Amino acid sequence: METEVPAILRARQAVAPDERFTFHSSRMRMTHVTPEQLRAMDADSDRCAAELSDARVDVLGYACLVAIMSTGLGYHRTSEQRLHARTAENGAPAPVVTSAGALVHGLHTIGARRIALLAPYMRPLTRTVVDYLTHEGIEVLDYEALEIPDNLDVAAHDPARLPGLARALEYTDADAVVLSACVQMPSLGAIEEAEQLLGKPVVSAAVCTAHQMLRALDLDAVAPGAGHLLSGPYARTPWPGASRETGRGKGTEQRIGGGTV
Incomplete structure (x- = not known):
């Protein structure tokens, strides 16, 4: 999350040179990928969402795919709604993308x-x-x-x-x-x-997380060097959370919040 998503966004500047992104992260602790540590990590995601909303990020990404998927079928929808609520309670509502939900939506998109x-x-x-x-x-x-x-x-x-x-x-x-x-x-x-x-x-x-973050920002989801999904045909695919959350719209600088492991 902290290396590849920023790399995708830096590459994007080759096709959208007026855009700038800043990246902010808050970490949920986890050292070994076990069900027990994944559950404890997910319970910490509310804290991360509140911390990142202090920075007034424009979109928040939850990085750990398996923490979401091991919690229960369809849980990415619950997590996205709950963490968005945490940002709203802090006076800085931001759309939330989970990597689990992004992978699902990215595969459906193509x-x-x-x-x-x-x-x-x-x-x-x-x-x-x-x-x-x-x-x-x-x-x-x-x-x-x-x-x-x-x-x-x-x-x-x-x-x-x-x-x-x-x-x-x-x-x-x-x-x-x-x-x-x-x-x-x-x-x-x-x-x-x-x-x-x-x-x-x-x-x-x-790659799927970057695609969904760009769409949550209402930006064209295009970046060179990241494969078919970000190559252009799916640049304006609707973001599935648009019906319940709204990003802050297009601008020259976007603030990216990443809840990471």
Whole structure:
């Protein structure tokens, strides 16, 4: 979250040079990716939302996909509404994007009903992600759990390995491939390589989160070097939270708040 989303927004300045973004983060503590630590981390998200709204951010992103998905089916909607309420209570209402909800919406946006997926989690948590996506109408044809328990080791995983790992999946009948179902595991630099290698649209949790944050800001969701989703055809796709929350509209500077692990 703290590396790839800002990198996407910096790259965006090549096509929108008048825009500027500032990035603010508040951390929920978690060291090992276990159900117990994920539940404790999610309980801390209200504090993070309040802290970030002190900075009067224009959009807030909740970074941990599996913390949301392991809480319950469809929970990203509950989390987004509750955290938006925390910002409103603090006098600084901001739209909220969760990486879990963004991945779901990003896959629906590109019409991906069947996917293959890579995740850094242990196998039971990866199965939770698969079940969550299935509940949202997305069939996971194949997946690989890299089984990396330590959160810092997830961040240190070499993204250059991902295209080869993805190629080992059964992806022929998939509509798209998720190169990283985790914003902590870096993949941005390998997205376009993987698309060329696999001949399929390739997304990640971070790319989908950036897409939804830009749409929540009512900005065109376009950025070079981030794959099919941000290449232009989906620049004006409606943001699913627009019916309940409103961003602060277009401007030359946008403040991005990230609740991260």
